[in-house]
Amino acid sequence: MLNLIVPVYNEAENFPRLVREVERHVPPPFTLHAVYDSEADTTLPVARGLMAARPWLRLARNRGTGVVGALRTGFEVAGTGPALVVMADLSDDLSVVPRLLDLYREGFRVVCPSRYCPGGRQVGGPRLKKALSRLAGASLHLLAGFPTRDATNNFRLYDAALVNALGIESRGGFEVALELTAKAFRRGVRIAEVPTTWRDRTAGESRFRLRNWLPRYAYWYGYALLAGLGRRAGLGPGRKLAEGRPC
8 A cells, every 4th residue: 555655844725735636646545644743733633624534644743853753754654565755735746656656566666756857847946956956866867877867856655664674864854865765776776767747835834944954965965976886886785786767
């Protein structure tokens, strides 16, 4: 069964629309885990109202703090099987979910919706953030053979057991996607990417803080780069090839 992991933070306006998009695009059976930090979160009364008619909708209290804690909690709750990280701000195109699941069934254990491969798009968002994200993905793909051109998109399907085995070391926030994909790449896990369209949020408050998190992105960028260069040189654990499937 697919588990959707959705970190929420005062998403009262967005959450009902997200639920409608999930019902429209995600094939059952699935469970959606909305992971929250505080009982004061404005998402909670809205979510509890929706849960009455939706047994697949569940709330999970963050066992840690912030985005990293929410994602770690979500993967622990999911346990095994396919787990899809989805943002509550409607930035992610859920119409690609059936394709992600098809690739998972083919044996790919990380499937990356990509804004930067052929057919992908990014609509809105700060220019500097977009430029740095695109540069990171393109350079890792070219220099290290990283199997996705979108290294930083958190809308991503993972095998939950794999993530729980890899562990999440990030301390900042949204660099988790780069960390987990880099670790899987180093292990030789099968990774695929599919084109997607990403749209910047139109309601609610973003918790993304580029200045604070950029050094943490840089650390995992270096990790992925060294893994790829080591693989190409036939040195260390990186010599095991990660099978990728391009867009």
